[in-house]
Amino acid sequence: MDYTKEYAQKLTTAEKAVSVIKSGDWVDYGWNMATVHDLDSALAARVEDLHDVKVRGGVLMDVPEIFKVKNPGEHFSFYSWHYSGVERKFAKEGFITYVPVRYSEIPRYCREDIPPIDVAMLQVAPMDKHGYFNFGPSGSMEAAICERAKHIIVEVNDKMPHCLGGFQTEVHISKVDAIVEMKEPYARCMPPARAATEVDEIVAKTIVNEIPNGACLQLGIGSMPNAVGSLLAQSDLKDLGVHTEMYVDAFVDMAEKGIINGTKKQLNPGRQVYAFACGSQKLYDYLDDNPACMAAPVNYVNDVRVISAHDNMISINNIVNMDLYGQVNAESNGLRQITGAGGQLDYVMGAYLSRGGKSFICCSSTFTDKSGELQSRILPILHSGSTVTDTRANIQYVVTEYGMVNLKGASLWERAEKLISISHPKFREQLIAAAEQQGIWHHSNKI
Structure with a gap:
């Protein structure tokens, strides 16, 4: 017709x-x-x-x-x-x-x-x-x-x-x-991601060492997930798959180097599945009429049951800050909304439910505020008004430049100890004192 x-x-x-x-x-x-x-x-x-x-x-x-x-x-x-x-x-x-x-x-x-x-x-x-x-x-x-x-x-x-x-x-x-x-058509491209810092690279290396051949990947947006993607593109891993909320340039680089082929995926084998994509013109050119890629509605892509159906599902996401209880804020600065929840919780939960899956929350241990002061991303308790994007029971691995800890099954005492161990050394004594005041520091705890 x-x-x-x-x-x-x-x-x-x-x-x-x-x-x-x-x-x-x-x-x-x-x-x-x-x-x-x-x-x-x-x-x-x-x-x-x-x-x-x-x-x-x-x-x-x-x-x-x-x-x-x-x-x-x-x-x-x-x-x-x-x-x-x-x-x-x-x-x-x-x-x-x-x-x-x-x-x-x-x-x-x-x-x-x-x-x-x-x-x-x-x-x-x-x-x-x-x-x-x-x-x-x-x-x-x-x-x-x-x-x-x-x-x-x-x-x-x-x-x-x-x-x-x-x-x-x-x-x-x-x-x-x-x-x-449109009178003057154009493709909206994201500005290039900032160059990975030394901290980004340390965190990325820790996570990449945990990814097996045949894993299925979800990468969040930001310099750290990008650093992970860059390292993966240079690795000797093989048969990786993609099932991700957002499709980013790092996936294109890995696919072009043959690291991603999706042959080990349990659902939609051979296809890189995503809910939306945003990046460079190179990314848009790659997606155009490419049968290796599969756009789908987000109620399918981010369904926890669909995510968890993939073996060795690896979820990698950034945060704003978190507290000693393991509560993660990935979207606000106190009462001020700065981004959104997106699908982070879906992938944190789905990856853990996957056979062999791992969920990584990654962040630098500190940031410098507008006045030039160094601030810890690991807090005694979230600032008043902060959003709890991921509840404390959902968190599996947390990674900073000082190491990686697993919070699954950890008591309040153990959570405090583990998170302080990967905080910046400058803030550890303050965090210990706060944990003691909050009743979540045990006399046998050691850093």
Whole structure:
């Protein structure tokens, strides 16, 4: 069947497309690199006509035009599934809020729990000959959004990779109400990760030594997981697989060197499975029409039961800080939201449930604050208002530049002792004194 006539009938300008949006509407903006661009500009241009438009999105890579209008909070409010630096910067202005989530549950939220979506505006790859628009590398919950939306507008970006999958990776033109073609298409690329520090490399080496041939990998975002990926790409490991929330450049490097082939995976053998991808142009070129890679909705990819079905599942994630009880905060600085929960808990749990699996929480033992003072990431107890991303019972391995400890089965006394042993030496006496005051330091404990 030829869909060119229907395409032409639904093709319109961004200005006309957004004219359907009314004050009070819920509007979806897409996710990460597929956040709408021309439609955003057109909506911002209507600012004087609109009030209380509620916009959802997440992991923004550019500052939306609706953030730049005069008094944006009088016209728009933005609800983020996961903060990037963009949302974090603008949150203090009062028109942005964070939605606490388990990333794996967002498709269900969209189908059952949140208010109906009045208008969904999604960036997509060009339509194929069968009439489908592919969600590209950002389709983790877009199919669920389209199911619930009253009105669907697609913004066609011919620079977006066409990402193959198994299911829920596209929307058919028959479901689409309006089509807008980007005037100046481009792919949103992440800036290069900062160079790995000596601390990153020490932590990475510790973790890489724990990874067997045939393992299945999940890497979080950040310099430490990137350092692990770089070391793996230089290793003599073989037959590694990928089942990960976020697909990053390190996987491309490993695949091109033959270290990743997925032959030992229990599910989807031979395919690198991911919920969304973000990185360099090299990454997007690699994903484009590549049958070795499989985009899938996040309620499948991050399902603990699916994760744990892979033998030797290895999960590697960063944190903000943690306390002597083993409570992990990976998303806030006290009351200030700085990122999001994402799927970290799903992979911490899923990797431990996997046969031979291991979950690693990694961090530098310290950081330098804005005043130039050295601060410990291992705290007596989390700061007031901090989010507990991973509860104390969930944590398995914790790694800093001073070593690795396993908290599974450890008592409160043992947890304190183990975590202090991998803290920075400058803070150990302070942590011991705090542990004693909190009643979690035993007289037989030794450092």
